[in-house]
Amino acid sequence: MAAQRFQSSTIPIVRFAEIGSTNAEGLERLSRGEAMPAWLVADIQTSGRGRRGRPWTSELGNLFATLVLPNPAPVANLAQLCFVAGLALRDAVVAAAPLLSLDTLKLKWPNDLMLDGGKLAGILVEGGSDRYGRPAAVIGFGVNCLHHPEGLPYKATSLEEAGAPTAPDRLLEALDLAMAVRLNQWNAGNGFPSIRTEWMRYALAIGDQVSVKIGEREVTGRFESIDNRGAMMLRRRDGIAEIVTAGDVSLQPK
Ligand code: ATP
Structure with a gap:
């Protein structure tokens, strides 16, 4: 079977002023038989979540976007998608926020993007099957463009705090492009080894x-x-x- 090709900017963007969770909406759409990829983007989430249902703060000015992938790969290994998405998110931040100092922009295993020791963004991949029993997935991105929470057990940060203010829409545009590039890399034959090698190049604490x-x-x-x-x-x-x-x-x- 020929590898599926993903093209940026051909994926429709569905916008919500406010939603519970863009991932929950994506999973709901898959269960209803959604057959085409889509971006679901919200200005505010009222029940944004991380792993195990942990809360993700979701204020106006940050990016909350879920890519719905009804048929993510010929042979989908959904665990790998988190790393495909991590690399793409890093690419997108580098492209959209060129003022950032890149040496402190690190991927933290398994699903976070860190900047200068603070959590800048989180990724939540959730999977299931479509109505034909094929693997399907949603990939949620929460990026602190403007705001970051205080008082967590660890430091959080934002692009604004790092001196690289970036509009959520500019970041989304870069992420759409970067996801297409990285999904095609992953789908090209033996793609995960190359994703893995690059992911490790930017990983926090690797070798430590x-x-x-x-x-x-x-x-x-x-x-x-x-x-x-x-x-x-x-x-x-x-x-x-x-x-x-x-x-x-x-x-x-x-
Ligand atoms: P850990 O960092 O403990 O390994 P995790 O990276 O898997 O957890 P997730 O479960 O993906 O974290 O995200 C939820 C956690 O992220 C929350 O429990 C909270 O500590 C933190 N958090 C919530 N909102 C934000 C935000 N806007 N920016 C940074 N961190 C946040």
């Missing part, structure tokens, strides 16, 4: 000692790489390799 909380268990080791499913490969001090899947894991650089 990190600790990972897996439920009650804390594993410490050297963050060596990510595997074909996007799992983190950690090398413990005793030499044993631990494969950590994203699930509900939180990465802390040491």
Whole structure:
């Protein structure tokens, strides 16, 4: 089967002044049999969420956008999409906010984009099947263009705070283009190895000692790489390799 080609700017943008969650709306559309890709973009979300339903603050001035992909790849591995999307989001920020200093713009495993040690953006990939049983996915992006929350257990930041004010629509335009490029890279034959190599080039704490909380268990080791499913490969001090899947894991650089 020929690889599906994605073309930017041909994907329609559906806009909402206010919505609960663009991802929830996308999943609803897939379950109703949505057959074409679409961007769902909201000015404000009232129930924006991260992994495990954790809240994502969603004020006017930031970007909240979900790409609905009814048929994301010939052989879809949805876990890989988070890394495809992470690279694309980084590309888009670089293109739309050229004033940024790039050496502190880092992808944090598995689903965040960090800037100068603060969380700038999060990605939430949620998957399911379309009405024909084929894999389908929504990819949600929340980017702090103007606002960022205070008082989290860790630092959050925004493009505004970093001195690179960027309109959400300008970022969306760059993201639409970058997603088309990265999805085509992923879909081209053996695409994930090249995505993985580039993702690791921009990853936070790669090659460093990190600790990972897996439920009650804390594993410490050297963050060596990510595997074909996007799992983190950690090398413990005793030499044993631990494969950590994203699930509900939180990465802390040491
Ligand atoms: P962790 O950082 O603990 O690994 P995560 O990166 O998987 O978690 P998500 O679950 O994707 O985080 O996102 C939800 C979390 O992000 C919330 O629990 C909150 O701490 C934080 N958060 C919420 N809104 C924002 C925002 N606008 N900017 C940055 N961080 C936010």
